[in-house]
Amino acid sequence: MFSTLNLSVDEAQYWRWSTEFDWGYYSKPPMIAWIIGLSTSIFGHDEWAIRLLAPFLHATTGTFLFLAGRRLWSEKEGFFAAAIYLTMPGVWLSSTIISTDAALLMFWSAGLYALTRLRDQQNLTNAALLGIAIGLGFLSKYAMVYFLIGLALALLFDQASRRALLSPRGAVTALAAGLILTPHALWSLGNGFKTIGHTADNANWGGDMFNPDEFFTFFFDQFGVFGPVSFGLLVTFFILFALSRTQLHSDTRARLLLGFVLPPLLIILVQAFLSRAHANWAATAYPAAAILIGAWAVHGSGRLRAILMTGIGFNLLLGFFYLGALVAPPAVVNEAGLANGFKRVRAWPETIERVNAIATEMGATSIIVDEREIWHGLDYYGRDGVIDIPLRSWQIAGVPQSFSEETPISDSDAENALVLNFRPSHLERLRGDFDTFEETGELVIDLGGGKERRFTLFRASGFDPAPRDGNE
DSSP, rough: EEEEEEOOHHHHHHHHTTTTTSOOOOOSSEEEEHHHHHHHHOOSHHHHHHTTTTTHHHHHHHHHHHHHHHHHTHHHHHHHHHHHHHTTTHHHHSSSSOOOOHHHHHHHHHHHHHHHHHHHOHHHHHHHHHHHHHHHHHHHHHHGHHHHHHHHHHHHHOOOHHHHHHHHHHHHHHHHHHHHHHHHHHHHHHTTTHHHHHHHHHHOTTTTTTTTHHHHHHHHHHHHHOHHHHHHHHHHHHHHTTTTTTTTEEEEEHHHHHHHHHHHHHHHHHHHHTTTHHHGGGGGGGGHHHHHHHHHHHSSHHHHHHHHHHHHHHHHHHHHHHHHHHHHHHHHHHTTTTTHHHHGOOOOOHHHHHHHHHHHTTSSSSHHHEEEEHHHHHHHHTTTTTTOOOOOEOOOTOOSGGGGSSSSOOOOOGGEEEEEEEEEGGGGHHTEEEEEEEEEEEEEEEEEEEEEEEEEEEEEEEHHHHOOOOOO
């Protein structure tokens, strides 16, 4: 609410989806759009309203982890689990934006809690709650598939889970999850499985398959996601557990949790080595990791607990520093040398004002851009009639490669189009797709701290895209 930052490209995309209810969207399942739609239907479409529910989702996650830790061990373990999770640097960041991870982690943690209940009280209600959590998790993000791997490992290594799930109760869990997922599955079938296809495309296995630098980048990024001390403790626990040198080595509850921690981390480490991986792609490892490290601290030495408390305190300091940067005037952030980290979420209203003035002056029939980030920024900040001509995104490959490119450029759009060229590498191909393509100037938006949003401007007409060779 007090942030000076504009929406990011992904937030603006999710907001656009939220304006029209559906069972799925171009690159994500529907939950993120539903959450934003719920908030904006009550509070309107300002940035703060779009992001409003994010901290509440994480707070709910922390609550589920407390309950799961308490049921597995005691209130002490539950307290540490919630404290570790809620002070994670990744959670501080994710609480100030709206993202698919916030919903995914909430339902993931709800699933963990439901599983702990089902182990102790093997009834149909708990089985159904587990299935509901799994179904809603998949509607949030397909990374919920790692939860199924965790369940499979629980069946192998945890007798209580086997008794609970290899029974009619397991069928109830599967049925509940299936009922929730059926509408989305039907939507996917009717839309060519494009959401699944986009998820597969993110793996990016078409290039060099040997990338140790990406492996180490992802690994060290995890210190910034889970926390420097917390992730260090987690790695230490893995080593000591493998060497049978922790109090929890023979504890089936620890083995249960490891089944939900190791698969996401190991799979994404392999993905990073083969191609690339964003720092948050293994986020689902950390709810169970928070419980595990909390339990280790409670059952370990006073020195271990002191190290953990130091880590939690350090995470708090990092979080308050981040919040300070978030609400600080841009000049202060620039002086601190942080402008590069915020450049994509600055000066969109100013960009809209300048672009709209240029389009009006030239009598443009449309605005055409060559980058999804630009399209989504103009789309959100040009809402409510601020931009009253079509906004189109040029297809570099001749087919849609992002949501912004789904609406093709029509003949009427291209009668007298204002083209904003953001990527110089696109210019030659972009020019070749129009009959006339006349440079009219340049637009530079100051983002502060020496950063700019720079466009080369063109007046274009006669859209006639050149054939693509199918490999672009």
